[in-house]
Amino acid sequence: MNQPKTYTAASNQRYILRELWHYDRSTIFYALAEIITQIGKGFGTILIPSMIVAFLEQYQKGMITQETLPGAVAKLVTFFVGYSIWCIITGYLKRRNQFQYVKFRCGTMIEFTYQKYMSLDYVQCEDEKVQQLLKKAGEAVSGNYRGIEGVLHYDVELLKEAGALILYASLISGVSVWLVVLLVIISLVQILSYKLANNYELKHRDAKAKLTVTQDYLDRQAYAVENGKDIRLYQMKEWLSGHYRAANKKYQALLAKEKACYFADDLFGLLLQLGRDVVCYGYLIGQLMQGMSIARFVLYIGIVSGFSTYFSELTMMISQISSCLKPVGQMQEFTELENVYHHGEGVRLKDEKEAVEVEFSHVSFSYPGTDHKILDDVSFRIKKGGKMALVGINGAGKSTIVKLLCGFYMPDEGHIYINGTDLATMDLDAWYRSLAAVFQDAFTYSFSIADNVTCSMGEDYDAEKCREALKDAGLWEKIQKLPQKEKTFIGKEVSEDGIHLSGGETQKLMLARALYKGCALLLLDEPTAALDAIAENEMYEKYNEMLTGKTALFISHRLASTRFCDHILFLESGKITEEGTHEELIAKGGYYATVYYHQYPMAVPKNGQEVNHIG
Numbered sequence: 001m002n003q004p005k006t007y008t009a010a011s012n013q014r015y016i017l018r019e020l021w022h023y024d025r026s027t028i029f030y031a032l033a034e035i036i037t038q039i040g041k042g043f044g045t046i047l048i049p050s051m052i053v054a055f056l057e058q059y060q061k062g063m064i065t066q067e068t069l070p071g072a073v074a075k076l077v078t079f080f081v082g083y084s085i086w087c088i089i090t091g092y093l094k095r096r097n098q099f100q101y102v103k104f105r106c107g108t109m110i111e112f113t114y115q116k117y118m119s120l121d122y123v124q125c126e127d128e129k130v131q132q133l134l135k136k137a138g139e140a141v142s143g144n145y146r147g148i149e150g151v152l153h154y155d156v157e158l159l160k161e162a163g164a165l166i167l168y169a170s171l172i173s174g175v176s177v178w179l180v181v182l183l184v185i186i187s188l189v190q191i192l193s194y195k196l197a198n199n200y201e202l203k204h205r206d207a208k209a210k211l212t213v214t215q216d217y218l219d220r221q222a223y224a225v226e227n228g229k230d231i232r233l234y235q236m237k238e239w240l241s242g243h244y245r246a247a248n249k250k251y252q253a254l255l256a257k258e259k260a261c262y263f264a265d266d267l268f269g270l271l272l273q274l275g276r277d278v279v280c281y282g283y284l285i286g287q288l289m290q291g292m293s294i295a296r297f298v299l300y301i302g303i304v305s306g307f308s309t310y311f312s313e314l315t316m317m318i319s320q321i322s323s324c325l326k327p328v329g330q331m332q333e334f335t336e337l338e339n340v341y342h343h344g345e346g347v348r349l350k351d352e353k354e355a356v357e358v359e360f361s362h363v364s365f366s367y368p369g370t371d372h373k374i375l376d377d378v379s380f381r382i383k384k385g386g387k388m389a390l391v392g393i394n395g396a397g398k399s400t401i402v403k404l405l406c407g408f409y410m411p412d413e414g415h416i417y418i419n420g421t422d423l424a425t426m427d428l429d430a431w432y433r434s435l436a437a438v439f440q441d442a443f444t445y446s447f448s449i450a451d452n453v454t455c456s457m458g459e460d461y462d463a464e465k466c467r468e469a470l471k472d473a474g475l476w477e478k479i480q481k482l483p484q485k486e487k488t489f490i491g492k493e494v495s496e497d498g499i500h501l502s503g504g505e506t507q508k509l510m511l512a513r514a515l516y517k518g519c520a521l522l523l524l525d526e527p528t529a530a531l532d533a534i535a536e537n538e539m540y541e542k543y544n545e546m547l548t549g550k551t552a553l554f555i556s557h558r559l560a561s562t563r564f565c566d567h568i569l570f571l572e573s574g575k576i577t578e579e580g581t582h583e584e585l586i587a588k589g590g591y592y593a594t595v596y597y598h599q600y601p602m603a604v605p606k607n608g609q610e611v612n613h614i615g
Contacts, residue, residue, distance in 0.1 A: 013151070013325070019104075024104070027097065034097055046302035047302075050295045054293070101144075105148055105149040120337060121339045121428075123340065139327035154321045161317060168310070190268075194316070200261045208251060215247050219244075284300055342428055344427060349418070355550050360401070364414055366412055376575050378571075385549055387553075388568070389565040390569050390571060391569070394557065397574045398571055399525055399526075401553075402437065405423075405523060435519055435520070436517045439525045439527065440527065444509060446493040453509065475505060478505070522547060522551070523552075523553050523555075524543065525555045567580070568592075
């Protein structure tokens with residue numbers, strides 16, 4: 001059995017640098033340049049006071065005369081001008097790199113993540129573990145100083161501080177090696193103190209995360225427009241607010257304890273710094289009294305202070321990088337998930353638009369993680385170019401058959417054959433091009449009507465074909481009256497001029513999408529649920545006219561709507577209990593007939609004749 005792959009801090013760092021190298025390798029070189037300029041800028045800040053003091057010392061002692069004063073001043077001015085230019089370059093590099101990191105995160109890594117999710121098999125998308133992994137992976141690309149971008153920011157800071165420490169340690173050792181040892185010891189003790197506080201925070205991170213999930217959920221529910229009616233009608237405002245306050249109170253309690261730990265760390269750090277300053281400054285004052293120049297004294301005071309500061313910041317950077325790297329590992333794990341079915345390989349249809357024959361052979365299926373059989377030994381055949389209706393009460397397994405036909409799942413037992421080929425051996429990417437489906441829970445995107453129909457951007461679509469699809473779907477009469485016609489946006493999230501479609505209009509739009517695509521097999525999973533019985537019947541009759549020469553499977557809970565089909569299957573508790581034409585099933589007087597007459601009591605036979613309730 002293969003052991004699960006582990007993602008170490010080093011492997012996560014390599015992953016980020018590898019992806020950044022592929023994206024824009026110049027950014028890495030600019031980052032190195034920023035590190036060098038940052039070290040120089042920090043040292044320059046310490047050097048300037050020392051140079052000024054040295055200049056004043058030399059002038060007071062007469063080492064700088066009236067004749068040499070202009071030259072000495074010119075050297076100082078030159079240094080200040082050079083240092084200012086150096087600072088400008090440092091600032092430019094910092095801003096440039098920050099912008100590049102944002103571009104890298106938003107332009108590459110975010111898209112990479114959701115492209116991966118959209119390419120996963122549907123069965124994986126519904127897997128709770130995959131959903132949780134996706135949420136964790138999303139944290140790697142969720143902010144400027146989090147995840148991948150955070151690592152890039154903090155890596156620069158870490159290397160800057162490490163470089164400065166090496167420089168400062170070498171300079172201090174020129175005065176006393178023991179001072180370096182003392183500074184390292186004090187800094188290590190300070191690191192330990194910070195680590196204890198940080199460990200307390202990490203220990204409660206999961207508890208905070210759970211509370212944050214609850215708060216985020218309540219935020220979404222409070223702001224969701226579709227919830228607005230119920231919130232007002234049932235006066236849920238205080239109820240939802242109460243849940244939010246309860247979660248927030250627990251979160252604040254955890255946060256307060258964390259702050260107390262960090263406050264204790266800060267207080268202990270101040271005491272350590274006081275001890276450090278007493279020892280270091282006392283030693284340097286002693287050296288000053290033994291002849292060290294004031295300029296050198298000022299320089300070493302700055303170096304001692306800078307050394308401790310950089311050591312402290314180095315510890316914080318290591319902690320920050322460690323925190324940022326964790327979701328990067330989870331992102332790697334997510335993006336390396338492999339599809340469980342065939343994609344880009346396997347059997348393909350010779351003609352992706354030619355009608356197909358479909359056969360279910362003793363198919364049984366349970367959803368992953370459950371033992372309940374949704375389908376139990378289901379067998380049927382749809383002839384090439386045939387139209388079959390699948391009817392039954394809710395929960396009978398009708399939509400599951402559609403999901404299996406789409407290749408979203410594979411049977412636990414039995415086989416699904418397309419033109420005699422087992423669907424499990426077929427290239428699903430190619431099969432998707434042969435399929436069109438209209439689902440009951442259809443939704444639109446906040447793009448133009450044409451975009452929603454053609455799934456294309458801008459003008460990259462067949463405008464005439466798009467309009468024909470809208471006409472056939474019964475939407476063009478409304479759309480042609482709009483100022484921008486099919487270029488009108490749906491919803492107001494992107495465009496203020498957007499329109500809202502009713503449930504029935506949305507389902508018609510989904511039909512137009514299916515018609516525009518063209519297909520070998522059309523699946524209609526209760527696509528007219530938002531229509532009344534008469535409108536539904538008219539829509540199905542329109543489908544019948546448009547699907548000449550195509551294979552189709554219709555699903556409806558209204559039994560009369562699919563009477564035009566060649567064959568009807570009645571599904572009950574995952575089994576096919578009755579099949580035949582509408583007239584045959586009514587004549588049998590079985591459960592199909594019972595449900596039909598329950599739905600349409602006006603159709604109960606009178607004098608031996610069934611009443612046509614639709615007319």
